[in-house]
Amino acid sequence: MPSLPHRRRVSFVYAEEYRGAGTTVMRGEQLAAIARQSVPHSTIDFAPLSRSFRGRHLFLTKGVLKTATAEDFTQWRARGNRILIDPVDEDIPEVALHFADVIVAASRSAAADYRDRFPGTQVAVLDHHVDPRVAPIVSGAARPSLGRVGYFGEPENAFRSGRIDRRVEFIPVDTSRQSPEWLERLPHYSAHYAVRQSRDLDDHKPFLKGFTAAACEAVIIVDRAQQEPHHWLPADYPYWVDSSVDDGSVTETLDRVRRDFGSRTWKRAAESMRLMASQTSRQQIGNQLRALFS
The missing domain is CATH 3.40.50.2000 (Glycogen Phosphorylase B;)
Structure with a gap:
């Protein structure tokens, strides 16, 4: 896992073609807003997919997992990012699994399954929040x-x-x-x-x-x-x-x-x-x- 600066820089990353999807809004934009209020000593944004991120926690939304390429992941790793993937209710693409530092589980049943299937990768539960509206x-x-x-x-x-x-x-x-x-x-x-x-x-x-x-x-x-x-x-x-x-x-x-x-x-x-x-x-x-x- 990469060594990150003391002050956390967190990007909730979305794919432009899925920008309006419910899962992007809720597990990206809204989670970023909750994190800004909840995670101290941090700089948090909601950002489009890019290879230029450096030294950050990258929270990859489901749409990103559908579109990111092996070269995207390779560049993120080379630039010292910590990669967190959030498949929500879909299976995990092989390339995302290969590079993931953390698999985020949006349900308790998913967490149990991921821990059984991928014992070498950290699994973290992040329950699905209710729409703040x-x-x-x-x-x-x-x-x-x-x-x-x-x-x-x-x-x-x-x-x-x-x-x-x-x-x-x-x-x-x-x-x-x-x-x-x-x-x-x-x-x-x-x-x-x-x-x-x-x-x-x-x-x-x-x-x-x-x-x-x-x-x-x-x-x-x-x-x-x-x-x-x-x-x-x-x-x-x-x-x-x-x-x-x-x-x-x-x-x-x-x-x-x-x-x-x-x-x-x-x-x-x-x-x-x-x-x-x-x-x-x-x-x-x-x-x-x-x-x-x-």
């Missing part, structure tokens, strides 16, 4: 009076049926560009839907839907087939979809959520969500960033 929208907003359920995300990622669509309001979120209109709708839902339609390209999805629901003081409906939620929710959390994910098991859980609204069971679920919110707060992400760049 959520808090001011939710704060002070009137709370919904019944168990209204919303899904926020790309529609093709959700498990759906005709009966489910009658119980859940689907609000599309295009993660390839910035479309913040969906944020304004967050306060209207007391439960968020996160039952996934598995796809071959999925790999270590962070539990961002759960973290966002927690920040909105909503409960989450999620299936046990997903790995990551088990690191955040207790086994007796009441709104797991317990059996095989199908129309019947999902609609039964959705109906139970609506019946339970305001009940003791609902309050027990809400307590689990409050704990999750505290574990993924801006302060906690700041602590992880300090450790990452120490």
Whole structure:
């Protein structure tokens, strides 16, 4: 690992063609803003891909890992940079793995997998933060009076049926560009839907839907087939979809959520969500960033 100056110089690096992508904004621009407030004795920027960096911590966003060449990595290494790679939910390109000083894990399941597969490389957990625009929208907003359920995300990622669509309001979120209109709708839902339609390209999805629901003081409906939620929710959390994910098991859980609204069971679920919110707060992400760049 290169020897770096005492004063930390950190660049969160993005690829221009992915500048507007949600993962670039959140795991690049927004993380850089959190780091400026959390990492002492540092100079931190959000910078486009370049070979000219020298003597820095380079936090390479997912878009950079898709576009950087072996020559880019060779030049960064020759100029004494410490290379941190953030694949988020995709596999790691071979060239990035060869040069990485640190693999950043955006989920606990990813961290465990990376440590097993790449024992010779440092792995650091940096949990996925909630979009900082959520808090001011939710704060002070009137709370919904019944168990209204919303899904926020790309529609093709959700498990759906005709009966489910009658119980859940689907609000599309295009993660390839910035479309913040969906944020304004967050306060209207007391439960968020996160039952996934598995796809071959999925790999270590962070539990961002759960973290966002927690920040909105909503409960989450999620299936046990997903790995990551088990690191955040207790086994007796009441709104797991317990059996095989199908129309019947999902609609039964959705109906139970609506019946339970305001009940003791609902309050027990809400307590689990409050704990999750505290574990993924801006302060906690700041602590992880300090450790990452120490």
